[in-house]
Amino acid sequence: MSKTIKLRKGLDIRLVGVANKVKTEVAAPKTISLKPADFHGMTPRMLVKEGESVKTGQAVFQDKYNEPIKFASPVNGTIQAIVRGDKRRILEVVIALDENQESNSTGTIDISAMSNEEVKEKMLASGLWPFIRQRPLDVIADPANNPKAIFVSAFDSSPLAPDFDFVLHGKNKEFQVGLDALTKLTSGTVHLTINGKLPSDSTFTEAKGVQINTMIGKHPAGNVGTQIHHVDPINKGEFVWTVNAQDVANIGSFFLNGVYAGKKTIAITGSEVKDPHYIEVLQGANVSNILEGQVKSDNVRVISGNVLTGDKIAKDGHLGFYSNQMTIIPEGNQLKFVATKGWAGPGLDKFSNNRLMLSAWLGRNKKYKQDTNLNGEERAFVITGEIEKVFPFDILPMQLTKAAITDDIDGMENLGIYEVAPEDFALCEYVCSSKIDIQDKIRQGLDLIAEECM
Numbered sequence: 001m002s003k004t005i006k007l008r009k010g011l012d013i014r015l016v017g018v019a020n021k022v023k024t025e026v027a028a029p030k031t032i033s034l035k036p037a038d039f040h041g042m043t044p045r046m047l048v049k050e051g052e053s054v055k056t057g058q059a060v061f062q063d064k065y066n067e068p069i070k071f072a073s074p075v076n077g078t079i080q081a082i083v084r085g086d087k088r089r090i091l092e093v094v095i096a097l098d099e100n101q102e103s104n105s106t107g108t109i110d111i112s113a114m115s116n117e118e119v120k121e122k123m124l125a126s127g128l129w130p131f132i133r134q135r136p137l138d139v140i141a142d143p144a145n146n147p148k149a150i151f152v153s154a155f156d157s158s159p160l161a162p163d164f165d166f167v168l169h170g171k172n173k174e175f176q177v178g179l180d181a182l183t184k185l186t187s188g189t190v191h192l193t194i195n196g197k198l199p200s201d202s203t204f205t206e207a208k209g210v211q212i213n214t215m216i217g218k219h220p221a222g223n224v225g226t227q228i229h230h231v232d233p234i235n236k237g238e239f240v241w242t243v244n245a246q247d248v249a250n251i252g253s254f255f256l257n258g259v260y261a262g263k264k265t266i267a268i269t270g271s272e273v274k275d276p277h278y279i280e281v282l283q284g285a286n287v288s289n290i291l292e293g294q295v296k297s298d299n300v301r302v303i304s305g306n307v308l309t310g311d312k313i314a315k316d317g318h319l320g321f322y323s324n325q326m327t328i329i330p331e332g333n334q335l336k337f338v339a340t341k342g343w344a345g346p347g348l349d350k351f352s353n354n355r356l357m358l359s360a361w362l363g364r365n366k367k368y369k370q371d372t373n374l375n376g377e378e379r380a381f382v383i384t385g386e387i388e389k390v391f392p393f394d395i396l397p398m399q400l401t402k403a404a405i406t407d408d409i410d411g412m413e414n415l416g417i418y419e420v421a422p423e424d425f426a427l428c429e430y431v432c433s434s435k436i437d438i439q440d441k442i443r444q445g446l447d448l449i450a451e452e453c454m
Helices: 116-126 172-183 224-231 245-257 397-405 409-415 422-431 438-453
Strands: 004-006 031-034 044-046 059-063 066-072 077-084 090-097 132-135 149-153 189-195 211-216 240-244 263-269 277-282 300-304 311-313 325-330
Touching: 004 224, 044 090, 059 090, 066 116, 149 172, 149 224, 149 245, 172 189, 172 245, 189 224, 211 224, 224 240, 224 422, 240 245, 245 263, 397 409, 397 422, 397 438, 409 438, 422 438
Parallel strands: 004 211, 149 189, 149 240, 189 211, 263 325
Antiparallel strands: 031 090, 044 059, 059 066, 077 090, 132 240, 263 277, 300 311, 300 325
16 A cells, blocks of 8 residues: 655755756767776676676676675676785776677566566676675675565655656656666565655656655655655564666666666766766766866866765766766865855855855755765764754664664664665765764674674
């Protein structure tokens, strides 16, 4: 039965640079990259060597400790480099694109005639499995587990997030086939959550075979963790799988066309972008040609993802596997005069959640140009009540964070560690006056739970 949830807690960070609903084309990148770091907890085992040719959908590496999980090349190309770090740890696999990108199709695959195991085996063999993530632990789903439900969020509420209604408009068929594949993977329910604040595209509202829920509220309403917590919470010993809306369409495209779908539409956002817009790119694409002529200044930070949970990349770096946007904002390394732009200034140009600055009284629709400066350093982690105001879970966020910091396994279990992922604490980290890296602490706790309790 469908549910409608209204959140009372949360925070929408209003930034300059939302993407205009215009989709443009860009020349194909010279290289793409697969980065094992995008898949937390996975140790890669290479299946190809430097200089070897690969085809679209061909496995490049596999999970060393769960070999059926393979990671496929989204292009025809040549392995240009296998970049290694300390102790020969693989940091990324760089693939140079061939001029000919035509791919051989295996034809339409009829999901209705396949068993659950056949669908699972097809997705594992084709390299689609990394699209599916698992709670608890927020890692790639273990195909040996039986999820009690699968969740798909049809909207993203994070700062400057892409509009999935625009991105997936007209892809009703691909999205529906992707959902049909997911229903084969669970004996439970596939949940599709739409945004109750705005009308949703027919791609989502006309979806069949799933339970359509409505979420109303501020960020993190679009986070799948928030939706799981309020619709079907996780208990110890249970598993829930999650898939991004674009990846659902890519899964459906594979079953319709028989070719690994290695493309996605991302939003180019941020105050330092001349023309924020949407663009279709390859997974892991090099961003240098995307940024060419688009950045206002040199002193900027390029983020693969959003400002709360994304990763810093170089201007000639590569997009992350799960990124649906790229954000460019000013670096916070400029000196500021204390009485105007510094801590003693009136704060007319600073976003404030606590009405401590004049900007908080200038209207709810004003947008701000923010840089990366933390305006302080780590200090005592004391109870202030500020992070509880933006955390819409029935969980004590400060106590759980402290349990993670102190490696208190019993405390983490009692306080709900199995329900959360680092991204669920991104807003807590943003408003925390103690400047604690809360997302890192929660990841530390989840890693301990994975080692000792799973």
